[in-house]
Amino acid sequence: xxxxxxxxxxxxxxxxxxxxxxxxxxxxxxxxxxxxxxxxxxxxxxxxxxxxxxxxxxxxxxxxxxxxxxxxxxxxxxxxxxxxxxxxxxxxxxxxxxxxxxxxxxxxxxxxxxxxxxxxxxxxxxxxxxxxxxxxxxxxxxxxxxxxxxxxxxxxxxxxxxxxxxxxxxxxxxxxxxxxxxxxxxxxxxxxxxxxxxxxxxxxxxxxxxxxxxxxxxxxxxxxxxxxxxxxxxxxxxxxxxxxxxxxxxxxxxxxxxxxxxxxxxxxxxxxxxxxxxxxxxxxxxxxxxxxxxxxxxxxxxxxxxxxxxxxxxxxxxxxxxxxxxxxx
Amino acid sequence: xxxxxxxxxxxxxxxxxxxxxxxxxxxxxxxxxxxxxxxxxxxxxxxxxxxxxxxxxxxxxxxxxxxxxxxxxxxxxxxxxxxxxxxxxxxxxxxxxxxxxxxxxxxxxxxxxxxxxxxxxxxxxxxxxxxxxxxxxxxxxxxxxxxxxxxxxxxxxxxxxxxxxxxxxxxxxxxxxxxxxxxxxxxxxxxxxxxxxxxxxxxxxxxxxxxxxxxxxxxxxxxxxxxxxxxxxxxxxxxxxxxxxxxxxxxxxxxxxxxxxxxxxxxxxxxxxxxxxxxxxxxxxxxxxxxxxxxxxxxxxxxxxxxxxxxxxxxxxxxxxxxxxxxx
Numbered sequence: 295x296x297x298x299x300x301x302x303x304x305x306x307x308x309x310x311x312x313x314x315x316x317x318x319x320x321x322x323x324x325x326x327x328x329x330x331x332x333x334x335x336x337x338x339x340x341x342x343x344x345x346x347x348x349x350x351x352x353x354x355x356x357x358x359x360x361x362x363x364x365x366x367x368x369x370x371x372x373x374x375x376x377x378x379x380x381x382x383x384x385x386x387x388x389x390x391x392x393x394x395x396x397x398x399x400x401x402x403x404x405x406x407x408x409x410x411x412x413x414x415x416x417x418x419x420x421x422x423x424x425x426x427x428x429x430x431x432x433x434x435x436x437x438x439x440x441x442x443x444x445x446x447x448x449x450x451x452x453x454x455x456x457x458x459x460x461x462x463x464x465x466x467x468x469x470x471x472x473x474x475x476x477x478x479x480x481x482x483x484x485x486x487x488x489x490x491x492x493x494x495x496x497x498x499x500x501x502x503x504x505x506x507x508x509x510x511x512x513x514x515x516x517x518x519x520x521x522x523x524x525x526x527x528x529x530x531x532x533x534x535x536x537x538x539x540x541x542x543x544x545x546x547x548x549x550x551x552x553x554x555x556x557x558x559x560x561x562x563x564x565x566x567x568x569x570x571x572x573x574x575x576x577x578x579x580x581x582x583x584x585x586x587x588x589x590x591x592x593x594x595x596x597x598x599x600x601x602x603x604x605x606x607x608x609x610x611x612x613x614x615x616x617x618x619x620x621x622x623x
Numbered sequence: 624x625x626x627x628x629x630x631x632x633x634x635x636x637x638x639x640x641x642x643x644x645x646x647x648x649x650x651x652x653x654x655x656x657x658x659x660x661x662x663x664x665x666x667x668x669x670x671x672x673x674x675x676x677x678x679x680x681x682x683x684x685x686x687x688x689x690x691x692x693x694x695x696x697x698x699x700x701x702x703x704x705x706x707x708x709x710x711x712x713x714x715x716x717x718x719x720x721x722x723x724x725x726x727x728x729x730x731x732x733x734x735x736x737x738x739x740x741x742x743x744x745x746x747x748x749x750x751x752x753x754x755x756x757x758x759x760x761x762x763x764x765x766x767x768x769x770x771x772x773x774x775x776x777x778x779x780x781x782x783x784x785x786x787x788x789x790x791x792x793x794x795x796x797x798x799x800x801x802x803x804x805x806x807x808x809x810x811x812x813x814x815x816x817x818x819x820x821x822x823x824x825x826x827x828x829x830x831x832x833x834x835x836x837x838x839x840x841x842x843x844x845x846x847x848x849x850x851x852x853x854x855x856x857x858x859x860x861x862x863x864x865x866x867x868x869x870x871x872x873x874x875x876x877x878x879x880x881x882x883x884x885x886x887x888x889x890x891x892x893x894x895x896x897x898x899x900x901x902x903x904x905x906x907x908x909x910x911x912x913x914x915x916x917x918x919x920x921x922x923x924x925x926x927x928x929x930x931x932x933x934x935x936x937x938x939x940x941x942x943x944x945x946x947x948x949x950x951x
Binding site: 393395414415416417419420424425426427431432433434435436440443444445447449451452453454456457458460463467503506507509510 | 798801802805806807808809810812813815816817819820821822823824825826827828834838
């Protein structure tokens with residue numbers, strides 16, 4: 295990606311140059327959220343003005359390993375919150391716990407004031423929190439439109455008894471199809487309507503999965519690495535979709551590795567490392583937090599990783615390492 | 624070689640009650656495997672339970688509709704018992720549990736402790752339970768010939784059982800067609816493709832899989848009744864080979880299609896009889912005896928199944944395009 299080096303220019307996030315049409319609508323909502331977040335302390339677990347998700351003491355152990363150990367986390371309603379952290383930080387595990395795809399060792403959390411801890415995944419989804427997956431789960435041997443229809447709720451024909459009598463579900467099916475076609479048009483997948491989902495490209499599958507998740511009109515969408523494997527042209531349109539979701543009032547929580555994207559669209563950033571939340575803050579400043587630099591970017595932040603002198607550093611005997619770190623920074 | 628006789632026999636096999644019973648069992652398995660992706664390797668267990676349920680309650684003096692309900696109830700209970708512990712786990716576990724459970728049903732059925740109820744390994748004689756079924760026939764006694772085929776109207780291997788069997792097959796096809804093209808069928812298809820995706824869209828995957836398992840099992844139990852009405856309830860003739868024949872039929876015709884199981888059953892039994900009859904009249908007895916020809920027929924079936932899975936995995940009626948895209 296050409297944007298790799300952009301983390302050196304934090305200002306860029308405030309000025310979306312390539313964004314075209316959506317950029318006009320964005321600032322108002324984004325600015326409003328920026329003001330709302332401005333007064334918050336930048337510490338892990340800081341209380342939010344209007345949280346939609348509140349989690350307490352959530353832990354998940356795999357054998358002796360602690361994958362997630364979150365003391366307190368609040369996610370603001372109607373904002374785009376990014377969850378970042380190095381590989382193995384526990385981001386996806388936390389996602390799985392919150393959406394009911396995994397069971398925590400300890401902990402409780404609420405969604406819109408109702409407790410969701412221990413609720414099965416399907417019920418979590420029905421309560422309005424819908425997720426996507428890191429590895430796209432397009433239903434390959436079903437057509438694009440059938441994928442979309444499956445995402446809808448309130449179809450009486452999904453009951454075995456009612457399925458036998460088309461009169462009971464035909465009208466709802468027409469509504470669902472109309473809604474699906476509208477979403478497909480928005481995600482530029484309308485030309486693929488009757489193709490098998492397995493014939494779509496990786497990026498199109500990501501779009502389809504997101505569109506399918508929106509069929510149930512969720513109050514909160516959880517996107518697990520929505521940009522992984524998507525080409526830059528599609529990235530722009532995915533970013534636009536996520537922002538317009540937020541502008542329509544949907545809460546978005548997403549896991550992402552692409553720092554450029556995080557800075558570009560998120561209103562608040564939560565940083566995880568080794569299962570814990572190590573920092574929170576607005577995207578413009580959180581990357582300067584010392585804990586984040588240490589945990590996420592490593593001690594070599596700011597040094598040129600192509601510099602040969604870094605290799606020399608690995609040479610000294612183990613006993614000598616105590617004295618070197620301060621000096622190399 | 625007497626071609627007229629051989630072809631007449633083959634045509635007779637196409638509409639035989641056994642062919643109908645296997646078609647019905649494969650339709651049930653199609654609900655499991657074709658629509659939902661459940662690996663049920665115990666369809667013979669559902670069939671045997673249906674047969675026992677029907678025969679034993681008829682012998683006990685119950686009317687035919689009550690006996691039918693008993694058979695269905697047996698399949699429902701068997702489906703629940705199999706499904707509750709396994710459907711939350713990965714698909715392979717269901718395969719292991721069903722193959723074992725079907726064997727358990729057969730072994731319990733043939734155990735001497737139950738001789739009074741099931742007749743143990745010698746089974747239940749057909750005449751002890753088929754009367755109430757034959758009494759329902761609207762036809763007068765006697766024989767009827769249609770074209771080259773001539774059967775009795777009502778007794779054992781009759782037109783009456785053929786008519787009932789194939790009407791049930793037609794009804795089951797209609798049912799599967801209706802469900803397959805309904806939102807319920809769409810959820811099943813989604814589960815077949817990726818359970819977690821369907822779960823993330825708010826569907827109770829476990830409940831859907833259970834419904835599919837029970838529905839397919841009930842169709843299997845009815846198939847078991849059709850299978851035993853012209854003969855006897857013989858636990859040892861309804862073991863693992865029966866399950867594998869049903870699988871062969873389903874894959875031959877095409878899984879996830881409406882008429883695949885019906886076509887598969889007709890071709891399976893028709894071709895088997897054709898091969899055996901032709902060989903019996905052409906291969907000299909010194910080269911291959913009748914007993915060996917019988918076994919050779921099954922070898923041909925096995926080789927055919929291998930070739931089928933390699934060269935035409937979608938079956939005769941399946942959609943190649945649907946299969947060409949590898950899931951995941």
